[in-house]
Amino acid sequence: MADRPKVLILGGTAEAVELANTAAADHDITYSLAGRTRTPALPADVTVRSGGFGGAVALTRWLTSHRIAAVVDATHPFANTIARNAVLACVERSLPHLKLMRPPWEPLSGDDWHFVPDIASAATALQHIGGRAFLSVGRQELGAFAGIEGVAFVIRSIDPPESANPLPEAVYLTGRGPFTFDRETDLLKANDIDVVVSKNAGGDTTYAKIAAARALSIPVVMVARPVPPPGATVGTVDAALDWLNSLETAT
Structure with missing residues (x-):
């Protein structure tokens, strides 16, 4: 049996975990995390590394030393630093590179964004x-x-606040999605929320707060995504799998 191609998946999202779990049957996967979350969701039966690479040059060296054949960037849509570094490193190494990024949310009738x-x-x-704001933007x-x-x-954040807390008077909640519409509606009501602040993360995992705000006529301050670096991009795990399989066919 031929050696499976080595693929680096830059993770930290539900899509990244799903891709790693599915692709591991035919690829030698290394799943990389920034290391900011204390108890991250992880794929099974793949190599996991945690922590930054130290910039584009260091990432290029890492790709070389680990004989990586392709890179899939499945990080959060707002993780623009690693996204840029991944593109630069892949260009330097002439490696195939794909960005897996779920589509952004779009406003619906009744939304006040x-x-x-x-x-x-x-x-x-x-x-x-003014008023009481529900922040869901990351620590x-x-x-x-x-x-x-x-x-x-x-x-609300996945992990509790750190000791150097810039908002010590805030009410802090911890939780990891997916969240339900009913739970998010109850949360907004119980805390007398007047406005929701959210990054436009896209996907289903945290969308319930947006739907709940719509139902309660609560405005949402929606932070736009940074412009991603150029390159091939897909919006689903299935499309990313097709891309990986096409590389095998081409070789």
């Missing part, structure tokens, strides 16, 4: 809206909301 280009703009928007982004007057925060 306030579109902003980045987290800093979301913080500015809250200064004009790394909380510093942008420090010092805002007239806003009380309810914050």
